[in-house]
C-alpha cells in the first residue's frame with residue numbers, strides 16, 4: 385500500500401506564500417496530475433513530497449507513516465524532473481543501475497533488472513550507448529527507467545516531456561500511462577498543459593496561486609468546472625454573464641445554431657473545417673463564443689450570417705458564485 389496523504393500543507397518563501405492549505409489524498413496506484421499556470425506552486429508541492437523542501441505547516445504521510453523527518457533519499461520516491469539530467473559519464477545501463485548500486489543490490493540482480501527496465505521503456509539493445517548520444521525521447525526513457533529501478537512507492541514527474549515535439553510527447557504520454565498502469569505505482573505528475581493532464585490523469589488537481597481550485601476526474605472537471613478559472617483553464621468553455629444571475633458555462637460542442645428561434649443571437653465571424661469537425665467563432669454582443677460540431681451535422685451558414693444559439697439545459701452549467 386502506498387497511499388500518499390497530504391493534509392493542510394503550507395509553504396512560504398520569505399513573505400511569499402507558495403502553497404496554502406493543500407489537502408489531497410492520493411490513493412495507492414492512482415495517477416494524479418497537478419495542473420496550473422506558471423508560479424502556482426506545482427513544483428514546490430512536488431519538492432515537498434520528495435523531501436527536497438520542508439513544509440511549514442500540515443502533514444505528509446506515505447502509507448500512514450509521517451514523512452516529515454524522513455530524508456529525501458529514504459523516502460523511496462522515484463523522480464523524473466526536468467532538471468535531473470542523466471549522468472553524462474555513464475552509459476545507458478550505468479544510468480539505470482546507479483541507484484541500485486548505491487542501495488547495495490546484488491550485481492546479478494542489477495543486470496537482470498536493468499535489462500527488464502530497458503525492455504519496459506523500449507530501449508533494449510542500447511545498454512552500452514553513451515548517455516550523451518541519445519535523442520530527447522530516449523533520454524526521457526532512461527530517466528524513467530532510472531527513477532523506477534528501485535520500485536518506488538511514489539513516482540514524481542515534473543513536466544518531463546515539455547521539451548519534446550508534439551508527436552513524441554503524445555507517444556511518451558501513452559508509454560508513461562502504460563508503464564504506470566502495469567506497475568500500479570502511485571504517481572504525481574506536474575504539467576501546465578490541460579491536454580496532457582486530460583490524457584494521463586485519473587484525477588486532476590487544478591492549482592491557482594498556491595491553492596487548489598478544484599480536484600476531480602478529467603470528465604468531471606471538463607463537464608462541471610467549479611469556477612471561471614477552471615472552466616477557462618481546462619479548455620474552451622463559453623461563459624455567459626447575465627447581470628444578477630450566475631455565470632453559465634457551455635461547451636462549444638453543446639451549442640446548436642439556427643437562423644431563428646429563442647436564444648442569444650450573434651454573427652459568425654470565422655468558421656473553418658478541421659477534418660471531420662467544423663469550428664466557428666460567433667460574436668454575441670462583446671463576447672466571442674466558440675461552437676463546434678461534426679461537419680454536415682447541422683445546417684451550413686455563410687461567413688457573417690446572423691444565427692441564434694441554443695443548448696439543452698443539461699448541457700449548461702451554472703458556475704457557483
Ligand SMILES: Nc1ncnc2c1ncn2[C@@H]1O[C@H](COP(=O)(O)OP(=O)(O)OP(=O)(O)O)[C@@H](O)[C@H]1O
Pocket residue numbers: 397400401402420421422423424425426427428429576
Ligand atoms: N526556493 C525558492 N525561493 C523563493 N521563492 C520560490 C522558491 N521556489 C519557488 N518559489 C516561488 O514560489 C512560487 C511557486 O513556484 P513553483 O516553482 O512551485 O511554481 P510552478 O507552479 O511549478 O511554476 P512553473 O510551471 O513556472 O515551474 C513562485 O512564485 C516561485 O517564484
